[in-house]
Amino acid sequence: MIKMIIHGCNGKMGQVVTNLVKDDAEIEIAAGVDTWQGIRNPYPVFSSLRECDAEADVVVDFSTAAAMDDMLQVCKERRLPVVLCTTGLSEAQLQLVQETAKETAVLRSANMSLGINLLMKLLKEAASVLAEAGYDIEVVEKHHNRKLDAPSGTALALADSVNEAMDGRYTYVYDRSQRREMRHTDEIGISSVRGGTIVGQHDVIFAGEDEVIEFSHTAYSKAVFAKGAVEAARFLAGKPAGMYDMSDVIRL
Numbered sequence: 001m002i003k004m005i006i007h008g009c010n011g012k013m014g015q016v017v018t019n020l021v022k023d024d025a026e027i028e029i030a031a032g033v034d035t036w037q038g039i040r041n042p043y044p045v046f047s048s049l050r051e052c053d054a055e056a057d058v059v060v061d062f063s064t065a066a067a068m069d070d071m072l073q074v075c076k077e078r079r080l081p082v083v084l085c086t087t088g089l090s091e092a093q094l095q096l097v098q099e100t101a102k103e104t105a106v107l108r109s110a111n112m113s114l115g116i117n118l119l120m121k122l123l124k125e126a127a128s129v130l131a132e133a134g135y136d137i138e139v140v141e142k143h144h145n146r147k148l149d150a151p152s153g154t155a156l157a158l159a160d161s162v163n164e165a166m167d168g169r170y171t172y173v174y175d176r177s178q179r180r181e182m183r184h185t186d187e188i189g190i191s192s193v194r195g196g197t198i199v200g201q202h203d204v205i206f207a208g209e210d211e212v213i214e215f216s217h218t219a220y221s222k223a224v225f226a227k228g229a230v231e232a233a234r235f236l237a238g239k240p241a242g243m244y245d246m247s248d249v250i251r252l
Helices: 011-022 065-078 090-099 116-128 153-165 223-236
Strands: 002-007 025-032 056-060 080-083 105-108 134-143 171-173 186-192 201-208 210-220 243-246
Touching: 002 011, 002 223, 011 025, 011 223, 025 223, 056 065, 056 210, 056 223, 056 243, 065 090, 080 153, 080 223, 090 210, 090 243, 105 223, 116 153, 116 201, 116 210, 134 153, 153 201
Parallel strands: 002 025, 002 056, 056 080, 080 105, 105 243, 134 186, 171 186
Antiparallel strands: 134 201, 201 210
16 A cells, blocks of 8 residues: 655645545555645644654645745655645756655656646657658647646647657747748747636647648546646655656556
């Protein structure tokens, strides 16, 4: 049985993870960590990971960037594997992530969805055929009206997957409104839509002569990210120190 600590257990995603694993026969929540204690959970909750004395095999983090430094330091000291699902980390925090990975296993990904990460793998294969054949590539992402950043980190990660497969030949274009020129062959256009309660939709378009191939992923709820995080925790428990990402998980 894998024992897991949820860092940020009383947030929305922490509660989704709690409900997701309650009937899991292979993984259980040993403890939670959250500064807000207003929810009753079926496990003990501590105000910080440093105060947590529960034995665990892995930490799943769905907290905030402000809570990262101490959490990473504790994981580093205790050599406790950690799945990082929190975004918006500073350059200094990203450096701390790398330092932590020298002492314990760390898994970090732009998107925890298994489907998105499988899509990234498929895009590399598609690009090696379609990009070489001269197809234009566009990425369109759609999210709810409360999302602050644009384009999404996932849209950039999808574009990066294509670019990596093509040895970095592409530049990214986010706005054509100020341009009066034809589309360049060495660019990937990335467009953002914000509205309503869209959880997340990403489309990657390969447009060629007389045909269009589209890869599309739609998230209908945040449960897809929780499921990916749980699978990542299952994968990471017991792994040696180092940096991992979701591409390692979907190889299983």
